[in-house]
Amino acid sequence: MDRPADPDGRQAIAELPVPHARHPAEPATAVAPGSDAGEPVAAGLDLAVGEVAEERISVASQWQLMWWRFRRHRLAMVATVIVACFYLGVIFTEFLAYAPPSASEAQRSLLPPQRIHWFDEGRFSPHVYGLTGQRDPLTLKRVYTPDPARKVPVRFFVPGFEYRFLGLFPASRHLFGVEDARPEETLFLLGTDEQGRDLWSRLMFASRTSLTIGLAGVALALVLGVLLGGVSGYYGGAIDTVIQRVIEILRSIPTIPLWMGLAAALPNDWSVIQVYFAITVIISLIGWTELARVVRGRFLSLREEEFVMAAELAGCSRPRIILSHMVPSFLSHIIAATTLAIPAMIISETSLSFLGLGLRPPAISWGVLLQQAQNIQALAISPWLLMSAVPVIVVIIAFNFMGDGLRDAADPYGH
Amino acid sequence: MVTYLVQRLILALLTVWAISVLAFVIIQLPPGDYITSYIAQMSASGGAVSEQEAEALRQEYGLDQPMLVQYLRWMKQVVQGRFGMALEWRRPVSEVIGDRLWLTMVVSIAAILLTWLLALPIGIYSAVRQYSPGDYLATFVGFIGLAVPSFMLALVLMYLGFRYFDMSIGGLFSDEFADAPWSLAKVWDLAKHLPLPALILGLAGTAQLIRIMRANLLDELRKPYVMTARARGVPERRVILKYPVRVALNPFASTIGYLLPYVVSGSIIVSLVLSLPTVGPLLLKALVAQDMFLAGTIVLLLGLLTVVGTFLSDLLLLWIDPRIRMEGKR
Numbered sequence: 001m002d003r004p005a006d007p008d009g010r011q012a013i014a015e016l017p018v019p020h021a022r023h024p025a026e027p028a029t030a031v032a033p034g035s036d037a038g039e040p041v042a043a044g045l046d047l048a049v050g051e052v053a054e055e056r057i058s059v060a061s062q063w064q065l066m067w068w069r070f071r072r073h074r075l076a077m078v079a080t081v082i083v084a085c086f087y088l089g090v091i092f093t094e095f096l097a098y099a100p101p102s103a104s105e106a107q108r109s110l111l112p113p114q115r116i117h118w119f120d121e122g123r124f125s126p127h128v129y130g131l132t133g134q135r136d137p138l139t140l141k142r143v144y145t146p147d148p149a150r151k152v153p154v155r156f157f158v159p160g161f162e163y164r165f166l167g168l169f170p171a172s173r174h175l176f177g178v179e180d181a182r183p184e185e186t187l188f189l190l191g192t193d194e195q196g197r198d199l200w201s202r203l204m205f206a207s208r209t210s211l212t213i214g215l216a217g218v219a220l221a222l223v224l225g226v227l228l229g230g231v232s233g234y235y236g237g238a239i240d241t242v243i244q245r246v247i248e249i250l251r252s253i254p255t256i257p258l259w260m261g262l263a264a265a266l267p268n269d270w271s272v273i274q275v276y277f278a279i280t281v282i283i284s285l286i287g288w289t290e291l292a293r294v295v296r297g298r299f300l301s302l303r304e305e306e307f308v309m310a311a312e313l314a315g316c317s318r319p320r321i322i323l324s325h326m327v328p329s330f331l332s333h334i335i336a337a338t339t340l341a342i343p344a345m346i347i348s349e350t351s352l353s354f355l356g357l358g359l360r361p362p363a364i365s366w367g368v369l370l371q372q373a374q375n376i377q378a379l380a381i382s383p384w385l386l387m388s389a390v391p392v393i394v395v396i397i398a399f400n401f402m403g404d405g406l407r408d409a410a411d412p413y414g415h
Numbered sequence: 416m417v418t419y420l421v422q423r424l425i426l427a428l429l430t431v432w433a434i435s436v437l438a439f440v441i442i443q444l445p446p447g448d449y450i451t452s453y454i455a456q457m458s459a460s461g462g463a464v465s466e467q468e469a470e471a472l473r474q475e476y477g478l479d480q481p482m483l484v485q486y487l488r489w490m491k492q493v494v495q496g497r498f499g500m501a502l503e504w505r506r507p508v509s510e511v512i513g514d515r516l517w518l519t520m521v522v523s524i525a526a527i528l529l530t531w532l533l534a535l536p537i538g539i540y541s542a543v544r545q546y547s548p549g550d551y552l553a554t555f556v557g558f559i560g561l562a563v564p565s566f567m568l569a570l571v572l573m574y575l576g577f578r579y580f581d582m583s584i585g586g587l588f589s590d591e592f593a594d595a596p597w598s599l600a601k602v603w604d605l606a607k608h609l610p611l612p613a614l615i616l617g618l619a620g621t622a623q624l625i626r627i628m629r630a631n632l633l634d635e636l637r638k639p640y641v642m643t644a645r646a647r648g649v650p651e652r653r654v655i656l657k658y659p660v661r662v663a664l665n666p667f668a669s670t671i672g673y674l675l676p677y678v679v680s681g682s683i684i685v686s687l688v689l690s691l692p693t694v695g696p697l698l699l700k701a702l703v704a705q706d707m708f709l710a711g712t713i714v715l716l717l718g719l720l721t722v723v724g725t726f727l728s729d730l731l732l733l734w735i736d737p738r739i740r741m742e743g744k745r
Binding site: 245248249251252253254255256257258260261262264265343347350351354355356357370373374375376379380383386389392393396397400401 | 426429430433434437438441444558559561562563564566567570571573574577578585672673676677679680681683684687688698699702703705710713714717718721722725
């Protein structure tokens with residue numbers, strides 16, 4: 001924090017692990033990744049074991065050290081599992097959904113979530129009650145009454161709508177659903193929206209869109225960030241100054257109005273895929289600055305290292321110095337910074353789509369789903385539509401913890 | 416110090432210029448112009464606009480000129496303090512924006528003030544009572560604040576307010592003051608409505624600032640001069656508040672720089688959810704209608720005010736931190 005030489009006080013702040021600065025009081029971990037499974041070294045270890053542990057540490061590769069350190073960060077481990085589950089969900093979207101995302105049923109509009117009854121007379125047999133929908137003559141709102149006599153069994157691995165798994169293999173099995181249902185016997189786990197579309201299934205498809213747009217946006221931002229940050233940090237001088245000023249300018253502009261302007265410029269007749277890529281480009285156009293900053297910082301500090309000088313004296317070419325000497329030693333930092341950039345991308349897409357300027361129906365994303373819950377009237381009538389916010393929040397928190405753990409681990413010799 | 420100031424000023428001017436170009440280009444990007452959407456609107460409602468009429472309109476608004484000329488025309492007007500016509504409203508842009516711009520700034524500044532107000536004591540507490548339940552609670556709330564986008568927070572709070580407290584939390588004014596001219600009573604009404612939007616907008620920044628404050632203060636507290644002060648019997652409160660807190664306070668000024676764009680940005684979308692009378696809803700409408708002068712002006716003015724705010728925070732930093740002040744004298 002003490003960087004009096006930095007004329008731009010902001011820079012010092014921005015380079016701090018901002019979201020959640022490390023506990024400076026945490027014990028140095030580089031010497032204590034533990035005897036075996038990365039558990040903290042017990043207090044009364046005898047000398048021999050201590051030496052063995054030390055030896056393991058001194059011969060361990062950097063990635064091994066990182067892994068040991070990362071494992072000690074419980075929350076980060078849990079978060080990683082959650083993130084992994086979500087991305088598994090991206091692969092198995094159609095399997096997890098039980099209704100085609102755009103199938104609508106006017107008879108089932110704004111249906112509240114259906115409760116699953118797990119046991120039937122003591123036997124495990126999940127079912128939901130059949131529903132009769134009627135329009136309230138006064139409020140004109142549809143009212144649904146469950147009928148306990150009509151039990152609709154919920155089965156696992158049921159055949160349902162046809163799809164192509166990974167876009168390749170034709171399949172029709174779904175994790176759960178109702179089999180051979182008549183129209184009035186259906187399952188709506190999280191209820192339906194105004195058009196009577198199943199929220200659970202739509203949420204599955206929305207996750208696919210939003211999570212991949214985060215990855216795609218970060219990939220693009222990474223290319224820009226590494227390229228410009230690398231050039232800036234390695235060459236220094238005038239190029240560095242120009243790139244740094246550009247970054248500063250970009251960062252001092254409120255992003256949402258800018259995004260709104262760019263997104264509003266997308267032609268209305270573009271296909272879903274075109275808009276998807278355009279939005280990815282738009283959010284990464286501004287998201288690269290943080291990554292460029294990290295890369296530049298690493299380049300600046302590594303440039304002074306002995307091993308870089310040694311490589312230079314040995315006559316290595318510049319690309320070789322960068323690619324085989326410098327990049328491996330800051331790759332871990334880039335991975336951590338990238339992980340932390342993904343949630344920002346997801347939020348950007350969600351915000352834009354929420355405003356109606358990002359992805360537009362028939363595309364389905366978290367933002368598009370949340371758009372239906374935009375005003376108090378909608379929330380008052382159908383509060384379950386707010387459920388779409390839950391996966392967004394969970395994923396963002398998980399990514400933040402994961403990135404936090406990665407960042408701590410990226411520097412296994414640090415404190 | 417002068418060098419530093421000049422540097423910051425040049426950067427600020429550059430930023431303003433970049434924003435003006437960006438604003439203009441963005442507005443120009445969509446195919447067609449306002450007249451095209453006007454014609455579409457008219458024919459949808461049964462009216463018709465003849466070719467000549469359309470041409471005349473285009474000429475009147477200068478839409479037939481090359482882009483560079485249009486930009487220069489616009490900039491000329493901006494410098495003179497006129498922002499052109501809001502095509503859709505058929506009124507000068509400045510009139511349409513009216514109070515909304517100031518209200519946007521009021522909300523944003525309130526959010527930052529609240530951020531400071533909350534982050535300072537909580538940050539100090541977290542550092543002084545490290546690993547206490549209160550510290551953990553602050554950390555936890557901080558994580559939530561960082562992770563949940565402000566508009567979602569607004570949605571959730573709005574629902575909770577409606578469901579459990581039976582009140583609407585939107586708006587910046589009570590009904591009777593919404594269209595009333597400014598008066599003390601109206602300002603008081605505004606002050607009563609401000610805390611919630613300010614809290615929603617400021618939570619993420621507060622979380623960050625608490626972490627920074629905590630980390631900085633922890634670093635300071637371990638320094639020998641603190642121990643010296645304790646050894647000499649200085650009261651604990653004074654030991655902490657007099658020097659370490661002052662040093663750790665540095666980021667408070669510098670955070671405006673990156674907090675302000677963030678908060679202004681957030682205010683746009685939160686305003687839509689909470690129906691605050693800021694420029695947010697206006698900008699969205701203008702963009703949808705391709706009203707280039709209005710949208711461009713809003714983006715430009717938001718950027719401008721943000722840059723001014725950032726510059727002020729630089730001055731503040733200069734005032735607080737002698738290390739920066741002394742730099743030019745070395």
